[in-house]
Amino acid sequence: MLDYIRLEIRRTLRDVGFVVFGIGMPVGMYLLFTNIGVDGREHASAAVFSMVGMASYGAVGAALGTGMGVAADRQVGWLRQLRVTPLSPMKLVVGRAVTGSVMVLPGITAVLLAGVVVNGVRLSPGQWAALAGLLWVGTLPFTLLGLGNGYRFSAQATGMVNVTCTMGLAVLGGLWFPVSLFPHWLAAIATWTPTNRFGQLGWSIAGGSLPSLGTAAVLAGWFAIFAGYAVSAYRRGTGSA
Amino acid sequence: MGVTAPGHAVRLIGVSKSFGAVRAVNAVDLGIGRGETVALLGRNGAGKSTSIAMILGLQQPDAGRVLLFGCTPEQAVLDGRVGAMLQEGRLIPRVTVAELVGFVAGAYPHPLMVDEALELAGLTGLGNRRADKLSGGQAQRVRFALALAGNPELVVLDEPTAALDVEARRAFWQSMRTYARRGNTVLFSTHYLAEADENADRIVVMDHGRIAADGSGDRIKRMVGGNLVSFDLAGAATEGLAQLPGVASLEIRGDRALLHTTDSDATVIALAQLGLVRNLEVAPTSLEDAFLTLTDDRTHDRTDDLEYDLAVNRSEAPGSRKVTA
Numbered sequence: 001m002l003d004y005i006r007l008e009i010r011r012t013l014r015d016v017g018f019v020v021f022g023i024g025m026p027v028g029m030y031l032l033f034t035n036i037g038v039d040g041r042e043h044a045s046a047a048v049f050s051m052v053g054m055a056s057y058g059a060v061g062a063a064l065g066t067g068m069g070v071a072a073d074r075q076v077g078w079l080r081q082l083r084v085t086p087l088s089p090m091k092l093v094v095g096r097a098v099t100g101s102v103m104v105l106p107g108i109t110a111v112l113l114a115g116v117v118v119n120g121v122r123l124s125p126g127q128w129a130a131l132a133g134l135l136w137v138g139t140l141p142f143t144l145l146g147l148g149n150g151y152r153f154s155a156q157a158t159g160m161v162n163v164t165c166t167m168g169l170a171v172l173g174g175l176w177f178p179v180s181l182f183p184h185w186l187a188a189i190a191t192w193t194p195t196n197r198f199g200q201l202g203w204s205i206a207g208g209s210l211p212s213l214g215t216a217a218v219l220a221g222w223f224a225i226f227a228g229y230a231v232s233a234y235r236r237g238t239g240s241a
Numbered sequence: 242m243g244v245t246a247p248g249h250a251v252r253l254i255g256v257s258k259s260f261g262a263v264r265a266v267n268a269v270d271l272g273i274g275r276g277e278t279v280a281l282l283g284r285n286g287a288g289k290s291t292s293i294a295m296i297l298g299l300q301q302p303d304a305g306r307v308l309l310f311g312c313t314p315e316q317a318v319l320d321g322r323v324g325a326m327l328q329e330g331r332l333i334p335r336v337t338v339a340e341l342v343g344f345v346a347g348a349y350p351h352p353l354m355v356d357e358a359l360e361l362a363g364l365t366g367l368g369n370r371r372a373d374k375l376s377g378g379q380a381q382r383v384r385f386a387l388a389l390a391g392n393p394e395l396v397v398l399d400e401p402t403a404a405l406d407v408e409a410r411r412a413f414w415q416s417m418r419t420y421a422r423r424g425n426t427v428l429f430s431t432h433y434l435a436e437a438d439e440n441a442d443r444i445v446v447m448d449h450g451r452i453a454a455d456g457s458g459d460r461i462k463r464m465v466g467g468n469l470v471s472f473d474l475a476g477a478a479t480e481g482l483a484q485l486p487g488v489a490s491l492e493i494r495g496d497r498a499l500l501h502t503t504d505s506d507a508t509v510i511a512l513a514q515l516g517l518v519r520n521l522e523v524a525p526t527s528l529e530d531a532f533l534t535l536t537d538d539r540t541h542d543r544t545d546d547l548e549y550d551l552a553v554n555r556s557e558a559p560g561s562r563k564v565t566a
Contacts, residue, residue, distance in 0.1 A: 003347045007336065014335040077330035081387065084297050084318055084325040085348045 004087065004095040005102070012069070012103050022065060022103070023110045026058025030111050033176070034119055043119075051115035052131070052202035053175040058107030059135055060170060060195060063142035064162040066100030070150030071158035093147070093234060100143035101136065108135045127205055134201040134211070138219060141194050144226035152233035169195040194222035249308070250275045250395050250426035251296055256305035257450075258291050265291040267450035268305070273428060275394070278421045280437030281430040282461075283447035289430040290328060292447070293399045296428070297325050309395065317395075321349040324393035326384050328400050332372035338383055339368035342390050349391025361420060362386035363412050378409035385413065389420055396420065398429035402436065414440050438462060464489065468505035469526045472512065473519040474498050485511045501526060 012018050034043065034050045073079050082092055112132065115121040123131070149161045170176055172186075173195025179187050190196045197218045204211045251273040258266040266288045273279050281289045294300040295307050298314030309317035317323050332341065339355055346352035353361070359368055362382045367375070372383060381401070388396050398417070402410045417440060421427045431437050437444045438458035446454040446461060454461055467489060474496050483491040487504030502508040505523050512518055 003344055007340065007344045010340070011333070011335040073333060076333060077327060078333045080299065080327055081325075081330050081384075083299060084323065084327070085345055085391065086319050086321040086350070087348050088319060 001087070001091040001095045004092065005099050008069070008096065008099040009102060012099070018062075018065065018103075022058065022062045023106050026054045026061070026107050027110045027114050029057070029176075030054035030114055031118060047115060047119035047121050048206050049178065049203065051111060051119065051121055052135075052206055053199055055108045055111035055115075055135055056138075056195065056199045056202060057166075057170045057175045058111055059104040059139045060142045060175075060198070061166045062104040062107045063100055063139040064146035064149070064166050066096060066103065066143050067146030067148070067150030067158050067162055068155070070096060070147055071153060071155040074151070075155045089234075093230075096147060097140075097143055100146065101139055104139045104143075105136060108132060123206060127208070131202055131205045134205060135198075138198045138201050141219060141223040141226045142198075144223070144230040148226060148230035148233040150233075151230065152236060169193055172196075173199060175199050192218065194219060194226075197222075248275055249273060250277070250310060251428060252308040253292070253296070254306045254308070256292070256295060256302045256307060258295060258300065258302050260291075264450050266295070266302070269447075269450070269452055271445060271452060271455075273426060275426055276424050277443060278418075278427040278441045279429075280441035280444045281428065281447060282432075282434060282437045282444050283430070283453075284432065287447040288450040289447055290399055291450075293325075293397055293428075293430060297323065297397060321351070321391050322394045324388040324391050324396045326388040326396075326398045326401050328403070330384060332375070332380055332383060334371075334373040336372050337368065338364060338370050338372050338375070338386075341372050341383065342368075342386050345387045346390035346392075349393065351392055352390055353392045355390070358386045358390045361389055361416055363416055378405055378412075381405055381409070382413065382416070385416065393425070395426045395428070398427070400430050400432070402431065410436075434462070463503045467501055467503040467526050469524050470500045470502050470505055470508050470512070470521070471497055471524075472517055472521045474517075475519055477517060 030050055030053075033054070034047045070079075079092075083089070087095075109132070112128070145165065146162060149158050149165070152158075153161055172190055173179075173193040174182070174190050175195055179190045179196065182190060197215045200215045201211045201219075204215075249272045251271070253269050253271040256266055256269045257264065269288075269292065281292065283289050291300065295302050296309070296314060298307075298318055307314055310322055312320075314323070336344075339359070342358050343355045346355060346358060352358075355368070356365075359365055362385045364379070364382050364386055367379060370379075372380070375383065381404070385398070385401065388398065401417070402413055405413060414436070417427060417429070429441070434444075438461070441458065444454075444456065444458055444461045445452055454464060467487075474493070476496075479491070479493060479498060482488065482498060482500065485500070486507035487502040488500045488508055489503055490501045492499040492501070500508055509518075509521065509523065512521070
């Protein structure tokens with residue numbers, strides 16, 4: 001299974017598209033959002049808010065992106081080929097999920113680094129560690145959503161579905177613009193999205209407090225829903241697995 | 242048939258599989274001994290790929306059982322005793338040939354060295370190439386290397402030479418025979434009788450989801466690969482033609498008689514003695530024709546499997562010949 005993870009990570013890093021969009025996009029958007037049309041006094045808080053938002057956005061995108069690889073592999077018959085090797089289906093799915101969660105790290109790290117280096121965000125070492133850790137763990141529901149999409153849809157469709165999920169959930173969850181700017185009814189919906197709660201993990205740490213129990217509960221709920229989705233999609237997508 | 246003997250690499254017992262109303266595989270019994278190289282010969286849709294998918298555990302039979310080395314296909318695959326080259330698989334992008342072969346090898350308990358697998362598959366020197374930037378023939382050889390990489394006891398190849406040119410085909414079979422000579426069991430499917438005859442110890446002919454014939458290349462060729470002698474009847478009587486020397490079956494198309502024969506010389510001499518040489522032609526039987534004579538008239542009125550096995554015995558029993566009109 002470690003070999004599988006190593007192989008997949010190697011393949012992902014050789015994917016120019018992943019490197020540019022998975023790492024470059026969130027960093028670019030972060031720098032854009034925090035430095036254009038934001039004046040001096042607001043800058044510091046915007047830098048922190050947006051750092052967490054964009055790191056979360058990048059992580060969600062990368063996590064969902066795992067599904068793209070799965071769909072492409074299924075399309076060329078690679079998943080079938082793997083099924084006639086001694087690697088068990090369980091190892092293959094877990095291996096992919098691990099790969100997916102490892103591949104969100106570069107995006108998270110890059111945005112946090114840009115926060116420190118370019119925008120001068122200052123947090124305690126404990127806060128940095130907790131922030132990176134929670135952003136990482138918090139992507140698991142999204143990795144599972146991406147895997148589900150990949151096992152279920154064709155490669156092309158998975159791309160579209162993933163982009164729609166990433167953008168839609170990111171905007172709706174307030175990762176791009178704060179939920180406080182939303183109309184009241186939309187803000188009420190936003191608090192139930194996985195992306196908003198995912199962002200809350202980071203925002204509360206950056207604000208010096210622990211994430212609320214409600215946040216953890218909503219994320220756990222989404223984790224269960226997406227895990228169920230991924231498993232059923234795997235069964236459908238690879239036949240009698 | 243000996244299918245109950247112990248030590249079989251592959252065993253199918255009354256295996257059936259349907260897709261909707263189509264019976265892809267119909268009550269197939271088959272035993273393949275360890276170390277045998279067996280060709281599964283048949284047309285498109287004969288049930289070869291479905292049989293192979295069930296042998297590999299990729300599909301479950303509706304009825305019957307598949308055993309590999311006495312256990313389920315899933316278990317044999319998990320134990321690393323099986324390697325396979327599936328149809329129409331493409332290689333994944335952004336990996337090198339050596340990485341890919343090394344990865345698959347690493348999943349098996351006693352794999353080949355990567356260099357050894359590459360050499361066996363005729364890929365020496367291509368290890369550092371990206372797998373998605375190879376020619377069709379090279380990619381096919383990589384897929385073969387993936388089947389061998391784990392050094393499995395049983396290698397299953399589903400139409401391994403489809404889409405290969407003559408040169409690549411020859412190289413491929415050379416590699417396959419080298420692997421088989423190490424004492425491994427090889428099962429491959431093909432459309433081509435010549436390919437099956439040259440590269441297998443034994444040929445299993447499938448048609449309409451059943452085993453139509455099973456035997457050595459010579460035996461099958463005698464039934465399947467004989468010659469077709471045809472001539473104008475010009476009103477001559479047809480009885481007795483089916484009993485002429487060498488004739489396996491007789492077919493009448495309009496005013497022309499078509500004799501499927503295993504000994505065209507003897508048949509032609511007999512025809513000459515009868516004064517029937519009119520626009521005489523002797524041509525090798527195409528596989529299509531051969532399948533028609535082997536199976537078609539029997540698929541409608543007979544359901545017992547044993548009848549199909551008779552197809553083999555028939556060519557050796559001079560008394561029993563069939564006439565198709």
